Amino acid sequence: MKSNVKFIQGNEAIVEGALYAGLQFYAGYPITPSTEVAEILSERLPKVDGTFVQMEDEISSMCAIIGASLTGLKVMTATSGPGFSLMQEAIGFAVMAEVPSVVVDVQRGGPSTGLPTAVAQGDVMQARWGAHGDHSIIALTASNLKDVFQMTVEAFNLAETFRTPVVLLFDEVVAHMREKVVIPQPDEFEVVERLRTSVPGGTDYHPYLAREDGRLPMSDFGGVHRYNVTGLVHDMWGFPSTDPKIAYDLLHHLVDKLENRADNIARYKEYFTEDADILLISYGCSARSALQMVEDRRQRGGKVGLLELQSLWPFPRETVRAKCEGRSHVLVVEMNMGQICQEVKKVVSIPEKVYLANRFDGVFISHTDILQILNLILGKGV
Amino acid sequence: MKAKDYLRQRFFPQIWCPGCGHGIIMGNMIRAIDQLGLDKNEVVVVSGIGCSSRMPGYVDFHSLHTLHGRALAFAMGVKMGRPELTVIVPMGDGDAAAIGGNHLIHAARRNIDLTAIIMNNSIYGMTGGQFSPMTPFGGRGTTAPTGTIDHAFDIVELAKGAGASFVARTTTYHVTEMIKIIAKAISHKGFSMVEVMSQCPTYYGRKNKLGSAVDMMNSYKEGTTTIGSKKKTEHPELIERGIFLEEERPEYSASYSALVKKSQV
Numbered sequence: 001m002k003s004n005v006k007f008i009q010g011n012e013a014i015v016e017g018a019l020y021a022g023l024q025f026y027a028g029y030p031i032t033p034s035t036e037v038a039e040i041l042s043e044r045l046p047k048v049d050g051t052f053v054q055m056e057d058e059i060s061s062m063c064a065i066i067g068a069s070l071t072g073l074k075v076m077t078a079t080s081g082p083g084f085s086l087m088q089e090a091i092g093f094a095v096m097a098e099v100p101s102v103v104v105d106v107q108r109g110g111p112s113t114g115l116p117t118a119v120a121q122g123d124v125m126q127a128r129w130g131a132h133g134d135h136s137i138i139a140l141t142a143s144n145l146k147d148v149f150q151m152t153v154e155a156f157n158l159a160e161t162f163r164t165p166v167v168l169l170f171d172e173v174v175a176h177m178r179e180k181v182v183i184p185q186p187d188e189f190e191v192v193e194r195l196r197t198s199v200p201g202g203t204d205y206h207p208y209l210a211r212e213d214g215r216l217p218m219s220d221f222g223g224v225h226r227y228n229v230t231g232l233v234h235d236m237w238g239f240p241s242t243d244p245k246i247a248y249d250l251l252h253h254l255v256d257k258l259e260n261r262a263d264n265i266a267r268y269k270e271y272f273t274e275d276a277d278i279l280l281i282s283y284g285c286s287a288r289s290a291l292q293m294v295e296d297r298r299q300r301g302g303k304v305g306l307l308e309l310q311s312l313w314p315f316p317r318e319t320v321r322a323k324c325e326g327r328s329h330v331l332v333v334e335m336n337m338g339q340i341c342q343e344v345k346k347v348v349s350i351p352e353k354v355y356l357a358n359r360f361d362g363v364f365i366s367h368t369d370i371l372q373i374l375n376l377i378l379g380k381g382v
Numbered sequence: 383m384k385a386k387d388y389l390r391q392r393f394f395p396q397i398w399c400p401g402c403g404h405g406i407i408m409g410n411m412i413r414a415i416d417q418l419g420l421d422k423n424e425v426v427v428v429s430g431i432g433c434s435s436r437m438p439g440y441v442d443f444h445s446l447h448t449l450h451g452r453a454l455a456f457a458m459g460v461k462m463g464r465p466e467l468t469v470i471v472p473m474g475d476g477d478a479a480a481i482g483g484n485h486l487i488h489a490a491r492r493n494i495d496l497t498a499i500i501m502n503n504s505i506y507g508m509t510g511g512q513f514s515p516m517t518p519f520g521g522r523g524t525t526a527p528t529g530t531i532d533h534a535f536d537i538v539e540l541a542k543g544a545g546a547s548f549v550a551r552t553t554t555y556h557v558t559e560m561i562k563i564i565a566k567a568i569s570h571k572g573f574s575m576v577e578v579m580s581q582c583p584t585y586y587g588r589k590n591k592l593g594s595a596v597d598m599m600n601s602y603k604e605g606t607t608t609i610g611s612k613k614k615t616e617h618p619e620l621i622e623r624g625i626f627l628e629e630e631r632p633e634y635s636a637s638y639s640a641l642v643k644k645s646q647v
Contacts, residue, residue: 025459025462025463027458027459043645046641046642046645046646047645047646049642051462051463051638053458053462053638055455055458055488056484056485056488057484059452059455060452060454060455060458060484060485060488063448063449063452063455063456063458063459064455064456064458064459064462065459066448066456066459067428067446067455067456067457067458067459067460067461067463068459068460068462068463069459069463070446070459070460070463071459071460071463071464071467072463072464073463075459089449090449090452093448093449220464221426221444221446221460221463221464221467222423222424222426222444222464222466222467223423224423226422226423226442226443226444226445227444227445228390228438228439228445228446228447229445229446229447230439230446230447230448231447231448231449232447239390239392239393239439240439240447
C-alpha cells in the first residue's frame with residue numbers, strides 16, 4: 001500500500017485537505033504567508049483536471065472563485081490580511097447570493113502591511129464583520145496540521161451544506177510549521193457534495209427558495225435552469241426587489257441559517273477540563289502554547305484545563321457558556337488585543353472572571369508568557 | 383426566434399429612462415445571439431453595477447449581476463469553470479474603465495474568450511450624472527459643474543494596447559452594424575471588446591445641452607465615420623466606427639487545457 005504519511009508544512013496541509021474535499025478551482029494572488037498554497041496548487045490542480053488561475057489582485061481572485069462555483073465547482077482562494085481586506089466586498093456577495101466558497105486567511109501582523117512575516121491572530125473580527133451589512137459567516141481554525149487538514153475538509157462541507165463562504169482562519173505559525181500528517185484514505189472522512197435541484201428543466205426552478213431543512217438546492221450555470229444571481233436584495237427567483245417583506249425575510253434567512261445552528265456548527269477540543277478550576281480558552285497557534293502550559297501545570301498538580309475552539313464563527317455561545325460555568329478563572333489566550341476574549345465575556349454569567357493572556361508584537365506567545373500572566377492574575381507575582 | 387422570446391418579460395418594465403440607448407444595445411445583443419443560433423443554456427451574461435449592468439436580469443440566459451467594476455473577474459471564473467459556455471459581459475463606461483479598469487486590461491492581456499460590450503454613455507447614470515473616465519475633456523457632470531479637467535480614455539486604444547484580439551466601436555444609431563459587430567465579437571475566440579456609444583439624454587444630454595435622445599443619436603450619425611474612410615481624412619475630428627482589430631492569438635482557456643494535458647503526461 002502506498003504510504004499516506006507525510007511530513008509537510010501547514011500551507012501544504014491546507015492543499016491536501018482541499019484536494020481531499022474535492023477542490024476543483026483555485027484563484028489567488030501571491031501574498032506572504034499564504035503563497036505556498038498557490039504555488040503547490042499550481043502544480044497539483046492541473047494533474048486532477050482542476051483549474052488554477054493567478055489573478056491580478058485579491059479582489060478578482062474572490063470574484064473568480066464565485067463565478068466558478070456557480071458553474072458547479074468546489075472553489076477556494078487563499079490570502080493574508082491585506083488581501084483579506086480586499087476580498088471583503090466579494091465575500092459579502094457570496095453571503096448574499098449564497099455561493100459556496102472557501103477563503104483561507106493565513107493571519108499575519110496588521111493593520112495595513114503590518115508585520116508581513118510575523119504571526120498574529122488579529123483578523124478574527126474582520127472574518128466576522130469584514131463585509132458590510134448584517135450577515136453571518138462561518139470561520140474555522142486549527143492548531144496542528146492534522147486538524148488543519150480536517151478543518152479544511154469541513155470548511156468545504158459546511159460551504160456546500162449552507163451555501164455560504166467559509167473562512168479558514170489560520171496563522172503564520174501553523175501555516176509555516178512542519179509536522180507529520182497521516183492523509184486519510186478516501187471515504188475515511190465525510191465529503192459533502194453539492195446539493196443540486198431535482199426540478200426538471202422547463203419547470204420553474206427557484207434558486208432562492210429554501211427547503212424545510214434550510215438548504216437550497218443549486219443548479220449549475222450552463223445547465224437547464226436559467227436564473228438570475230445578484231448581490232441586490234432578491235426574491236426566490238434571484239430577481240432584485242425592494243419589497244420590505246422580501247428584504248426582511250432574506251436577511252433573517254441569511255443570518256438564521258447559521259446563527260440558529262451555531263451549536264451544530266461548533267467544533268472544539270477539551271484538555272483536562274473536567275475538574276479544572278482555571279479554564280484556558282484558545283485557538284490556532286496560541287492553543288499550542290496554552291496546551292503546553294496546561295500540561296506543565298497538571299504535572300505539578302494544578303487544576304488547569306484548556307478549551308480549544310476550532311470554530312470561531314458563528315461563536316459557539318452555548319458551548320463556551322457551559323464550559324465556563326463554575327470555574328474560578330477563565331483565561332483567554334490569543335494573539336490580538338482580545339477579540340475572542342470580548343466574545344467570551346459576552347456569553348458567560350460572570351464576565352469579571354474572564355482574563356486575557358495575549359501578545360500582538362509579532363512574537364509567538366509562549367507557555368511561559370501565559371504562566372506569567374496567570375500568576376499575575378492569581379496574585380502570585382511574576 | 384423573436385427578440386421577445388429572449389426576454390424575461392416577468393421582470394419588465396425595465397429601469398432605463400425614456401430615450402436611453404441601453405435598450406437598443408440589449409435588443410441587438412439578442413439579435414446577434416439569435417443569428418448565431420446559440421442555445422440559451424450555453425450563454426452566460428455577467429455584469430457589474432450601473433444602468434448598463436441591469437441588462438442580464440432582463441434576458442433569458444444564465445445571468446450574473448455582480449459588484450461594481452468586477453464583472454470581468456467573475457466572468458473569468460465562469461469561463462474557466464466551464465470553457466464551453468459563451469460568456470458576454472455588458473459594462474458601463476465607469477464600471478469598465480474606472481473601478482474595473484484593472485480587470486479590463488488583465489482580461490485583455492490574457493486574451494480569455496469573453497465578449498465585453500462597453501455601453502459608453504460618458505456618465506455615471508445610476509448615481510445621477512457624475513463625470514466618468516470616458517466623459518470628454520470639458521464635458522459636464524454633477525461633479526464637474528464647469529466641465530471636467532480629466533482627460534478621457536480612448537477605450538479602443540486601451541483595449542488594443544492591453545492585448546485584446548478583437549476591438550470594435552459602434553453606436554446606437556448604427557443598428558445593423560452593431561448586430562454584425564456583436565455577432566463577430568461573440569464568435570471570435572479570444573478577448574473581444576466592443577464599445578457602443580449610447581445616449582443618456584437624462585443626465586449627460588441634459589447637463590451638456592445635447593438635446594433629445596433623437597438629437598443625440600443624430601450626433602452619432604454626424605460625428606462618426608467608418609474606419610479609414612475618405613470622410614475621416616477630410617474631417618479628422620470624426621470618431622471612427624468598425625472593427626479596428628481582429629487577430630488570432632492563443633486563447634487563455636485553450637492554453638490552460640493544453641497545460642492540463644501536458645501536466646498529466
